[in-house]
Amino acid sequence: MNENGLNYIDxxxxxxxxxxxxxxxxxxxVAHVEMNEHAAKTIETRIAYYYLKDNGKIxxxxxxxxxxxxxxxxxxKIPKEELKTVINKEMSESTIKGIFNTIDDIKREKEIDKIDVIIGGPPCQAYSLVGRAQSSHMIVPMEDDPRNELYKMYVQFLKKYKPRMFVFENVAGIKTARGGAAFKNLQTYMKRVGYEIDYHELNAQDFGVLQSRKRVIIVGWLKGTGYEYPSFDVIHSKAEVWDLLNDLPVLKPGEEAIEHTMTDMRRLKKYVKDNDIRVKSDVLTGHIxxxxxxxxxxxxxxTIDMWFENEQHERLKYDDLPEDLKTHKNRTSFVDRFKVVxxxxxHCHTILAHLSKDGHYFIHPDIEQHRSITVREAARIQSFPDNYYFEGPRTAQFVQVGNAVPPMMAKVIADK
Incomplete structure (x- = not known):
């Protein structure tokens, strides 16, 4: 975990x-700051994975x-100083000083002089195009959503720790939120605390991930350092989304994989092997x-039938269903509420946190299984390795997977 000597705050x-x-x-x-208890526990468990792996106790x-x-x-089995890096607190004006103090303690204990990189991005729901389309039904309108101001917390970390570079990730909707004012303000704040910045809308699909997932990635560097926005080569795999699902146990609705481990690696596709999504010793979790x-x-x-019956790949429209299968009164919006992976x-369409509500938008392509995808299947599509364990109830796990940056994309950004 310390090959190149560089550190980061997430x-x-x-x-x-x-x-x-x-x-x-x-x-x-150096530290991970996350307000959600289940997500914070997931990071702690991941820290345990790396510590035990590095010390021969996996x-x-x-x-x-x-x-x-x-x-x-x-x-x-994990030293307390390792777990201390997970700070399970909400960021606000009243808590930020305490979070700074915790990070300063970690820096002293680990004899860290400077922070090299800060990464992360505020909750994206406040900038999401889907969320804003639904804002008329919300108790708090999108323009008044306090999450819109969370970027100021991020900038306070830049001001205090002055990392050489930072990576700020968010949904494409951040560019147009509040008529573009939020994005303009964000850039102004970042420049004011000493950074040159550039941003591009990147798609995870171009980083080898089998999913179309567009995100705005802002990269900033301290003025005078001479750094610049990385140049990314397009990585397109020859794999199909099926390759991610092929070796997982077949499940009908309500079933779960009884076997914790899959000893038969013969069904494993090249894409899964080459990208270390699964290795033989991995335990299968979240496949329920x-x-x-x-x-x-x-x-x-x-829905599955319509997709596969011709090369044009037709989507089922809600209004095309027989009357006895229609339960929603709303027949004009979200007419594609049923969608096959x-x-x-x-590549498939974007994995969303909405998976926690229902799976209609993420139907497994195998008609014999006729179900929505599992947490593990969603995690694989997001390029998480099978040894990544998600804490909390299933709904919380779906939210964590749906909101995540694909690790495969993140690694290329980190490398560059």
Whole structure:
């Protein structure tokens, strides 16, 4: 974790997708700041994975995944100073000084002189185009959402720690939120505290991820350093989305994988092997299918049928369903609320946190399974390795996966 001697602080860390890419690239984390308890625990568990792996004690991690030891027993094996790097607090004017103090303590204890990189991005719901389309139904209108101001917290970290570079990630909607004022203000604040910046809208699909996922990535560097925005070569795999799903146990709605490990590696596709998404010793977790009503199953089958019956790949429109299968009164918006994951293409549509609500938008492409995708399948599409364990109930796990930066994309950014 310290190959290149560079360190970083991860803000609004979520489940650690961006952080994972930086760790894989050889950076060492100084701190992860995350307000959500389940996501913070997921990062702690990931710290345990790396510590035990680096110290030849990985069996204890696998024992935890198999349920042979408790989480408390797992964390007892990890030095407290390692776990201290996870700061489970909400960022605000009233808490930021305390967070600074904790990070300063870590720096002293680990004899860290300077912070090399700050990474992260505020919760994206406040800038999301889908969210803003629904803002008329919300208690707090989007323009008054306090999350719109969280970028100021990020800038306060830049001002205090003066990292040589930073990476700020967010949804494409940040550019047009509040008529573009939010994005303009963000850039002004960043420049005011001493940074030159550049930004591009990047797609995870161009980084080898089998998913179309557009994000705005701002990169900043201290004025006078002569750094610049990295140049990224397009990486397109020849794999299909099926390759990510092929070797996982077949599940019907409501079923879960009984086997913790898959000993038969013969079904593993080249893409999964080459990108270390699965290795033989990995324990399979999170592969539990939601139960579905008979009505939803029938709709899922029709949706899958329409996609595969011709090369044009037709999507099912809600109004095309027989009356006995329609339950929603709203027939004019979200007419594509049922969507199959594009198994026979080199990328699928964007994995969203909405997966926590229902799986209608993420139907497994196998008509024999006629169900929505599992947490593990969503995590694979996001390029998380199978040894990445997500804490909390299933709904919380779906939110963590849906909000994450794909680690494969993050690693390329970290490398550059």
């Amino acid at each position: 803000l609004f860390a979520g489940a650690g997708g961006l952080s994972e890419g930086f760790i894989q690239s050889g950076y060492r984390p 069996k204890s991690y696998y024992d935890y995944e198999k349920g042979k030891i408790t989480r408390e027993q797992l964390l007892e 299918a939601r139960p579905h009503t008979a009505q939803d199953i029938e709709i899922y089958k029709r 594009e198994g026979d293409m080199d």
